[in-house]
Structures are given as structure tokens and as C-alpha cells.
Amino acid sequence: MNVLRFDTESAWVGAVCSLLRDRLRTKPDLKICLPSGTTPVGIYAEMSRSARAGLVSFARASVFALDEFGGLAPDDPGRTKHTLQRQLIDAVDLPPAAFHYLDPDVPDTAEHCKDYDAAIGDGFDLMLLGIGLNGHLGMNEPGSPVDSSTRRVELEGTTIQSSARYFAHHNLPRWGLTVGMKTVLESKEVWVLANGAAKAPIIQQTLRGEIDSSNPASLLRRHPNCSLFVDAEAGGRTS
Numbered sequence: 001m002n003v004l005r006f007d008t009e010s011a012w013v014g015a016v017c018s019l020l021r022d023r024l025r026t027k028p029d030l031k032i033c034l035p036s037g038t039t040p041v042g043i044y045a046e047m048s049r050s051a052r053a054g055l056v057s058f059a060r061a062s063v064f065a066l067d068e069f070g071g072l073a074p075d076d077p078g079r080t081k082h083t084l085q086r087q088l089i090d091a092v093d094l095p096p097a098a099f100h101y102l103d104p105d106v107p108d109t110a111e112h113c114k115d116y117d118a119a120i121g122d123g124f125d126l127m128l129l130g131i132g133l134n135g136h137l138g139m140n141e142p143g144s145p146v147d148s149s150t151r152r153v154e155l156e157g158t159t160i161q162s163s164a165r166y167f168a169h170h171n172l173p174r175w176g177l178t179v180g181m182k183t184v185l186e187s188k189e190v191w192v193l194a195n196g197a198a199k200a201p202i203i204q205q206t207l208r209g210e211i212d213s214s215n216p217a218s219l220l221r222r223h224p225n226c227s228l229f230v231d232a233e234a235g236g237r238t239s
Ligand code: PGA
Pocket: 036, 037, 038, 039, 040, 130, 131, 132, 133, 136, 137, 138
């Protein structure tokens, strides 16, 4: 795992966005998987500004949402689909049909997840991932099998509690749909993003602890092209 450290959050945002613009210029039909959550908010804001300034185009790219919360109203603004649309998709020139997302309200989620994997096809060129306090990637909680595909998952208590930040109500989701660990581990390139002091312990464990499914993020130490982007706070225990 290639560790990239930045003194400030704005330098961290700037570096990720600069590399992402480069990837899209080099390969305009980039197939990319994106997370929602607090971590990428500044990155999406900067990418939206870049798109408006004509510095980057998503016109030939395809974007897949990493996961989706279940048990919420279809128009809940905290759902991954709506968050990504609001923070990035609406501001860039991605064709609507090139934005793929998971729908937890379909009658047959297993079939829907299979279709999602079929749409992903031979894997992502690039995945951006946040990291959970317990090391989860997307909604791949500790113990997720390395060969797991897109599927329904139950969320851990810490994940449910920390999701409270995304919702204006107390009906917190207890399950979701997520792209699986197999797809994460087979993605051509993976960027794990972490900012803020709350992530320092899990970053330390990810870099220095055992490589084991009990911390899904640690498995990325075996990935041939994975970079971890940390600001000074998130990387504070491993500098
Ligand atoms: P966060 O979530 O970006 O809101 O910290 C990350 C995660 O739980 O995967």
C-alpha cells in the first residue's frame, strides 16, 4: 500500500482531485466506483468546481455507487444515490445512463445485485473508498469474505451509530447493499481516503496490524495498486 500524507486537509483534497483529473484525461472512459459519506465531501466539491471550469470531463466515464442504505424512504436525502447526485453527479457532464446505483427497494435484491455485478463487468479502473471506524470498505463489515460479490449486508452497531451524521431523522438504516470485497480487491486501482483524527486508530491498525478479514481495509496491503491518502490527523499515529 502506497501511503500519501498531506499536512492539511486542503492539500489532501487537492492531491486526490489532481490525480483524478489526470486519470480522466488519460482514460476518458474510466469506469469508477465512488463512495458517499463525510470523507469525500471536499473532494466532490473540488471536482464539481473543476468540471464547471472545464478542467475535467466525465462525458465518456461511467460511475457506480459503492453501496446503498436499505430501509429508508426512496427520497431520503441521506441515501448514497442522492448524496452522490447532489455532491458531484449533478455538477458534471456524466450522461445520466452512465450513473449506476443500487436500489434496495426492488422486490428481488439478489437478482438486482447480480445485475449490478454484470454491469460492472470486468471490474473497475478505479475505486475511491472511505474507511469505517472498524475498517469496513463500503458496507463490507469485518468478516466479509474476500470473494464476496455485490449483496445485501447487515450493518454493525458502530456503522449504524456513525451513519447518524448523514440523516436528519433517527430511523437509522440497519442494512444495505454493497459492492463486494472481490470487486474491491480486483479493481485495477484503489484509493483509500481518510481524514480527521477519528480515523487515526483504524489507519494505524490497517497499516501495522494483521492482514486479516477482521479489518477489511488491511487486505488492501496485498493489492498491487492501492494508495492510502491521509491528512495529518488521520495519519497521526503512523507518521
Ligand atoms: P465517513 O464514512 O466518510 O462518513 O467517515 C466512511 C465509512 O464509514 O466507510
